[in-house]
Amino acid sequence: MKDRACIVGIGETAYCRKPGSGMSPLGLQLRAAVRAIEDAGLDGSQIDGLLPFPNLGSAESFAANLGCENLRYAATLHMGGAAPVASLQAAATAVAQGVAHHVLIPAGWNAYSGRRVAETVSMDVASIPGGAIARDYYIPHGLTAPMQWYALIARRHMHEFGTTAEQLGAIALAARRHAQHNPNAVMRGRPLSLDDYLASPMLADPYRLFDCCLETDGAAAVVVTSAERARDLRRDPVYIMGAASGQPYPADEITNRRDLFRTGLSIAAPEAFAMAGLVPDDVDFAEIYDCFTFEVLQQIEEAGFCKRGEGGAFVEGGRIELGGALPVNTHGGLLSEAHVLGMNHIVEAVRQLRGSAGERQVRGAEVGVVTGWGDFGDGSIAILRR
Amino acid sequence: MSEATRRPAKPLPELEGLAKEFYAFCRQGELRFQRCSGCGAWRHVPREMCAACGSFEWEWSKSSGRGRVFTWTVVARALHPAFAQDVPFAPAVIELEEGVRLLSQVVDCAPEALCVGMPVEVVFDAATPEIALPRFRRAPD
Numbered sequence: 001m002k003d004r005a006c007i008v009g010i011g012e013t014a015y016c017r018k019p020g021s022g023m024s025p026l027g028l029q030l031r032a033a034v035r036a037i038e039d040a041g042l043d044g045s046q047i048d049g050l051l052p053f054p055n056l057g058s059a060e061s062f063a064a065n066l067g068c069e070n071l072r073y074a075a076t077l078h079m080g081g082a083a084p085v086a087s088l089q090a091a092a093t094a095v096a097q098g099v100a101h102h103v104l105i106p107a108g109w110n111a112y113s114g115r116r117v118a119e120t121v122s123m124d125v126a127s128i129p130g131g132a133i134a135r136d137y138y139i140p141h142g143l144t145a146p147m148q149w150y151a152l153i154a155r156r157h158m159h160e161f162g163t164t165a166e167q168l169g170a171i172a173l174a175a176r177r178h179a180q181h182n183p184n185a186v187m188r189g190r191p192l193s194l195d196d197y198l199a200s201p202m203l204a205d206p207y208r209l210f211d212c213c214l215e216t217d218g219a220a221a222v223v224v225t226s227a228e229r230a231r232d233l234r235r236d237p238v239y240i241m242g243a244a245s246g247q248p249y250p251a252d253e254i255t256n257r258r259d260l261f262r263t264g265l266s267i268a269a270p271e272a273f274a275m276a277g278l279v280p281d282d283v284d285f286a287e288i289y290d291c292f293t294f295e296v297l298q299q300i301e302e303a304g305f306c307k308r309g310e311g312g313a314f315v316e317g318g319r320i321e322l323g324g325a326l327p328v329n330t331h332g333g334l335l336s337e338a339h340v341l342g343m344n345h346i347v348e349a350v351r352q353l354r355g356s357a358g359e360r361q362v363r364g365a366e367v368g369v370v371t372g373w374g375d376f377g378d379g380s381i382a383i384l385r386r
Numbered sequence: 387m388s389e390a391t392r393r394p395a396k397p398l399p400e401l402e403g404l405a406k407e408f409y410a411f412c413r414q415g416e417l418r419f420q421r422c423s424g425c426g427a428w429r430h431v432p433r434e435m436c437a438a439c440g441s442f443e444w445e446w447s448k449s450s451g452r453g454r455v456f457t458w459t460v461v462a463r464a465l466h467p468a469f470a471q472d473v474p475f476a477p478a479v480i481e482l483e484e485g486v487r488l489l490s491q492v493v494d495c496a497p498e499a500l501c502v503g504m505p506v507e508v509v510f511d512a513a514t515p516e517i518a519l520p521r522f523r524r525a526p527d
């Protein structure tokens with residue numbers, strides 16, 4: 001599959017909190033989709049593959065709105081926030097095999113003006129694959145939300161490896177600094193200091209307010225096609241060198257994992273790097289799914305950028321900031337740009353590799369990584385090049 | 387409107403299938419987990435078969451109820467309205483002597499006093515006349 005598929009179109013809406021998008025979740029996603037299709041130099045009738053995000057709109061309704069008269073490949077990968085990057089893998093496989101020619105991957109929601117992210121699971125256990133287990137064994141004890149169940153893993157990591165609050169703070173600060181260079185970032189103009197971070201209210205120890213992703217309205221989308229077809233399109237293609245996804249074990253239950261830190265990415269990352277023929281040291285930047293700060297640290301470890309237990313030291317000293325050895329979440333991420341389900345991470349990676357990231361451009365960026373994380377630790381990763 | 391009707395009810399397990407059996411034992415004051423008849427492995431949450439040896443045969447075996455705190459979080463802001471009165475409280479993962487882990491709470495320990503490895507033992511908290519939740523209290527080492 002290496003280099004046989006490319007991202008050829010990206011699109012985003014404005015990202016906002018108050019007063020909200022004023023659009024339906026489908027309307028938002030369609031606007032991002034139209035921009036991505038236009039960016040690729042295509043029209044709706046040429047989109048013959050669709051991979052919508054779980055529970056946020058059917059392929060049928062996307063196709064009917066966008067005029068996809070020739071749809072022949074549609075699927076949804078039920079991996080929560082890991083779905084967009086896992087869909088990139090599925091799209092790359094599909095176009096490389098000729099199952100479809102142009103695949104659209106949309107995602108977006110009104111996570112500010114609609115139902116808040118934090119409430120979804122306890123209000124709708126059918127929203128995730130492990131929902132019935134959460135209903136019967138977690139939620140009755142007050143463990144009702146993603147922030148709380150991931151906090152169990154973060155706390156254990158702190159116990160085993162001595163990871164500190166200041167190290168989690170370094171991740172929040174890097175995202176916020178990067179957001180200052182991003183006109184579409186919700187947190188632009190609102191810098192954050194370590195003192196601000198440490199003083200922010202504890203929500204689910206060890207997670208403070210500023211360890212947590214934003215709740216925002218917005219949508220993003222990308223279009224994937226084969227390397228052959230990409231040559232005829234208007235944009236310089238971004239090549240998918242390697243892509244993989246994986247699940248922790250068991251994926252539907254967190255507490256009884258023999259190894260609490262082995263997530264889907266632990267399986268996916270070695271596979272993706274082997275496919276790409278690269279090692280983590282070859283990567284110029286990484287857009288890492290940042291639902292909460294610790295998940296960034298854990299994915300840095302499990303992707304192989306450092307050894308397990310060394311993530312705390314890795315994120316210190318500006319290493320993950322622009323100008324550092326591995327800039328992470330150059331757009332501000334879910335923490336400081338917007339929570340667009342990680343689709344904004346793919347869009348940012350493409351922008352960096354096109355050299356069009358403006359004042360936050362990573363100089364000489366040739367290879368970038370983008371990850372997804374969802375549900376109880378499902379993981380996905382793509383290694384991209386210009 | 388009375389206080390009781392204004393406050394949302396706490397979410398409870400659905401008494402269906404294997405969860406119904408697990409909680410029926412809790413109501414009798416017994417913490418039981420599935421134990422594979424093929425290889426003897428204990429497991430939680432309840433499953434249809436043993437992923438280790440493939441056996442569909444199992445029995446509900448009684449746990450000693452003793453274990454240790456494996457990890458926890460302190461919920462300072464409830465994200466479900468039914469728990470708003472309880473903050474701060476600490477959902478904790480307890481590793482039982484049999485090796486299985488259970489998400490619960492330690493009822494007689496302030497959240498800031500919790501630590502990994504703290505010895506605990508099971509107690510049962512009658513949430514309703516039908517449902518008792520397995521909780522834990524501090525135990526001698």
Ligand SMILES: [Zn+2]
Pocket residue numbers: 422423424425426427436437438439440441
């Ligand atoms: Zn067995």
